[in-house]
Amino acid sequence: MLSKEFPSVSDIEEAYQRIKDMVHRTPVLTSQSINKIAGANLFFKCENFQKVGAFKFRGASNAVTMLSSEAAKNGVATHSSGNHAAALALAARNKGIPAYIVMPENAPVIKKKAVEGYGGIITFCKSTQQDREETLAKIQQKTGAAFIHPYNNFDVICGQGTVALELMQDVESLDCVMTPVGGGGLLSGVSTYVKGRFPKVRVFGAEPAMADDAFRSLRDGKLYPSVNPKTIADGLLTSLCPLTMGILSKNCDGILTATEENIVKAMRMIWERMKIIVEPSSAVPLAVVIEHPEKFQGKKVGLVISGGNVDLNKLPWLAKE
Amino acid sequence: MLSKEFPSVSDIEEAYQRIKDMVHRTPVLTSQSINKIAGANLFFKCENFQKVGAFKFRGASNAVTMLSSEAAKNGVATHSSGNHAAALALAARNKGIPAYIVMPENAPVIKKKAVEGYGGIITFCKSTQQDREETLAKIQQKTGAAFIHPYNNFDVICGQGTVALELMQDVESLDCVMTPVGGGGLLSGVSTYVKGRFPKVRVFGAEPAMADDAFRSLRDGKLYPSVNPKTIADGLLTSLCPLTMGILSKNCDGILTATEENIVKAMRMIWERMKIIVEPSSAVPLAVVIEHPEKFQGKKVGLVISGGNVDLNKLPWLAKE
Secondary structure, eight states, rough: OHHHHSHHHHHHHHHHHHHTTTTTTEOOOOOOHHHHTTTSEEEEGGGGGGGGGGGHHHHHHHHHSSSSSHHHHHHHEEEEHHHHHHHHHHHHHHHOOOOOEEETTTOOHHHHHHHHHHTTTTEOOSSSHHHHHHHHHHHHHOOOOOOSSSSOOOHHHHHHHHHHHHHHSOOOSEEEEEOOOOSHHHHHHHHHHHHOOOTSSSSEEEGGGGGGGGHHHHHHHHOOOOOSOOSOTTOOOOOOOOOHHHHHHHOOOOOEEOOHHHHHHHHHHIIIOBBOOOOOOGHHHHHHHHHHHHHTTTOOEEEOOOOOOTTOOOOOGGGGO | OOHHHHHHHHHHHHHHHHTTTTTOOOEEEOHHHHHHHHSEEEEEEGGGGGGGGHHHHHHHHHHHSSOOOOHTTTTEEEEEEEOOOOOHHHHHHHTOOEEEEEEETTHHHHHHHHHTTTOEEEEEEEEHHHHHHOOOHHHHHHHEEEEEESOHHHHHHHHHHHHHHHHHHHHOOOEEEEESSSSSHHHHHHHHHHHOOOSEEEEEEEEEEOOOHHHHHOOOOOSSOOOOOOOOTTTTSSOOOHHHHHHHHOOOOEEEEOOHHHHHHHHHIIIIIIIIIOOOOGGGHHHHHHHHHHHTTOOOOEEEEEEOOOOOOGGGGGGOO
């Protein structure tokens, strides 16, 4: 059934009704001084203020809510060292079911603490993809928990799309919308909603040049894995999956990349001028605006700030090589 | 005329009408996780999002607007190395008059750049109080500029009081309100408004224990200077003046102090949990709540975040002694 292959605008609107009392309605902020530097009118949708500090809580909440009582009764499971892990742990706790989280043993202490703080049950594994998947499979076998993938999941994508629904309600007549792209869950949900309701609005993905697998995948029409990416945008290390690749091929007007230097510059600019804390991945869309000014000159642009979880002991502009 | 000695609620309401289209209406934010830690319901009035990144822009805007064309024609002047300097520079630029700023030669580069960025004309002096005042006197003599003191100024205090007007509009039935206290301009304006309109609401000042001159001054009923204070709350190094001391003796329910350790802890807590950037001075009220929990247990407390201007290269938790 085609309608269940790719999410539709209605699926996202239904997800919104489902989760709107669980999530924060995050603000859209602007900065005159950044607009002046960028030569464009920028509207930042601030998911750093979302619960668990990232948009991921929307998708996790929708996916957990969508589980039948039968499917949910043994809890949920995922492998992630990032925001999806914390988001799933909290969404599960809100539903009163356990969340089993497989994390690489070298994950930052701050991430482990976050997952534990939301009641997640952590199992450590080696940091290889293979060990992650094997460990998860064992846990599923043992517990019967339902696997909630961070982006290769219809309901997760619908939840992430609610970011765009709120943004388009709050800001009229945007020329384009841009989100960071890692696995493509956020961009898939956002582009589906925007193209479905506002077909003239362009939708872009923003990606680190040092991890440009989504750019190459969409350009060549074949899925490239993300091989040993070296970027400070630690939320964007993953690669597209067939589901997100399919959605983006249809709805996304292109992926634009930014250098590491511009990502750090954009991140610092947001901290200094907007007085908000955003993680490096969140700064990639602004970095793209800075790097490709000709594309955004005089335009009204919605940018999604994906999260604000940063290790305050390790700021990129203080890093010593 | 007594009514012009101390500002009244009406003076603050008039100031609000005067400046409301010049200033940002800043949001009031809350954090469930900080409330849980504090055991109180905290409402943060976020003046870190104000223009120039601090509440000081309210007072400077009101004072500059109140100048007669005769008094304003030669511009304005002040001595300050902090947020008041930037605020006055921008308020003057908005009115189309020059701002002469006397700054100690050892002021942080970031502060110099901010003042220059807003078009302020800087004259450097030695960092002693005497040289500041002498340099300012010379400039006034030469230019005829009107001196706008950062807090020993009726109109500045009225402008700062508009913070409370907005806070009390946005949050109903607060038990108490607390602001940082340095020279006392913010606390004077806020306490005048709150006590005038909501006499049952208690108003406290929050001060670093390492710079507790306001605490001692109000306790003993005599003005103590701030002697060589050693605190990271660099906005709170100044001492009360007769005007602010008079107002606070009448309207303030007390000054509470916090240790340096709790100030850093509170600042980091706000950054991590609320994802907003606040300067150390802004964290002092939360530090007081942490240090004196018995006073705030279960209460509904308004806390003023005074500003967000921080040198991102020098975060207090990364400082090496």
